[in-house]
Amino acid sequence: xxxxxxxTKDLYIAKKLRERRIEMGLPQKDLAAAxxxxxxxxxxYERGIDRVPASRLDDLSTLLSVPLTLFYEAIEDKALSxxxxxxxxxxxxxxxxxxxxxxxxxxxxxxxxxDYEIEIS
Numbered sequence: 124x125x126x127x128x129x130x131t132k133d134l135y136i137a138k139k140l141r142e143r144r145i146e147m148g149l150p151q152k153d154l155a156a157a158x159x160x161x162x163x164x165x166x167x168y169e170r171g172i173d174r175v176p177a178s179r180l181d182d183l184s185t186l187l188s189v190p191l192t193l194f195y196e197a198i199e200d201k202a203l204s205x206x207x208x209x210x211x212x213x214x215x216x217x218x219x220x221x222x223x224x225x226x227x228x229x230x231x232x233x234x235x236x237x238d239y240e241i242e243i244s
Contacts, residue, residue, distance in 0.1 A: 133171055133175075136194045136195075137168060139196075140183060141169040141233075141236075142236065143187045143189055143193065144165075144169070144187065145236065147188075149187075151166060158183070175194075180194055227240070227241070
C-alpha cells in the first residue's frame with residue numbers, strides 16, 4: 124500500500140519505528156528478516172514511502188519490545204496539530220516552494236536524526 128502524500132500520521136509512525144530500531148541497535152536487514160520482508164520494505168516504512176499495515180504494527184511492537192501505543196502517542200495527544208513533518212523523498216530533487224508566516228519548526232535530518240530549530244517570519 125503506497126503513501127503518495129505526506130500524511131503526518133503515517134510519517135509519525137515511520138519516525139517512531141526508525142527511532143526505536145536505531146535505539147535498539149537493530150539493523151534494517153535483521154528487522155526485515157524477523158518480519159519476513161525485504162530490508163527495502165523496512166526502508167520504505169521508515170521513510171514514510173509505504174504505510175505500515177496495522178497487522179505489521181502489531182508485529183513491530185512485539186519485535187521492538189514496545190507497546191503498540193508508542194506509534195500513536197503524539198497522535199493521541201494532538202501534538203501533531205503543532206508539529207509539521209514531511210517526507211519529500213517522492214519529490215526526487217524537484218524544486219518546491221514552501222511558504223509560512225511567523226512559523227517555528229524543528230527539522231529532523233532523517234539520516235542522522237539530528238534536530239534543527241528554525242524560525243521563519
